[in-house]
Amino acid sequence: MMNNTYEPSNGRLQWLKKDMDDLRKEMQAGFQRLSEEFHNLSITMVKNNERLADIEERQNSYEKQFDKYKKQIEDRIENKLKKSRIDIIKDVVLILAVLFAFAQKPEIGSFFSNIIKLIFK
Structure with missing residues (x-):
């Protein structure tokens, strides 16, 4: 019986072993290299996640400050509007009081009524 297995020569076998070792x-x-790259990438991802968390924390802080300042400005505007309404009411009452006082005297009252008529014509 013949042996059908191929047996490479000793030189060929050494070359294949060297090729396998090189591969x-x-x-x-x-x-x-892949392991080092994945390690570096994971470190970078952790740092980026930390930076992202810091950025989100700062953003929340800025939003709270913005809301606080917005509320303060709205309160100031509201207070100024209240004061200006009160000042307008005071001025109107004062003008009406002066007109009423002058209206008590016929010569001055007719003078003011003529001026008012001229204004609203």
């Missing part, structure tokens, strides 16, 4: 070394070096 194994290249693969190990490639896996090492």
Whole structure:
């Protein structure tokens, strides 16, 4: 019976072993580089997540400050409007009192009524 298995020569076998060893070394070096890259990437991701958390925290702080200042400005405007309404009412009452006082005297009352008629014509 004949043996059908192929047995390479000793030189060919040594060349295949060397080729396999070279490929194994290249693969190990490639896996090492990939491992380092993934490690660096994970460190970068952690740092970016920390930065993102800091940014979100600052944004929330700024939003709270904005709301606080907005409320203060709205309160100031409301107070100024109240004061201006009160001042307008005081001025109107004063003008009416002066007109009423002058209206008690016929010569001055007719003078003011003529002026008012001229204004509203």
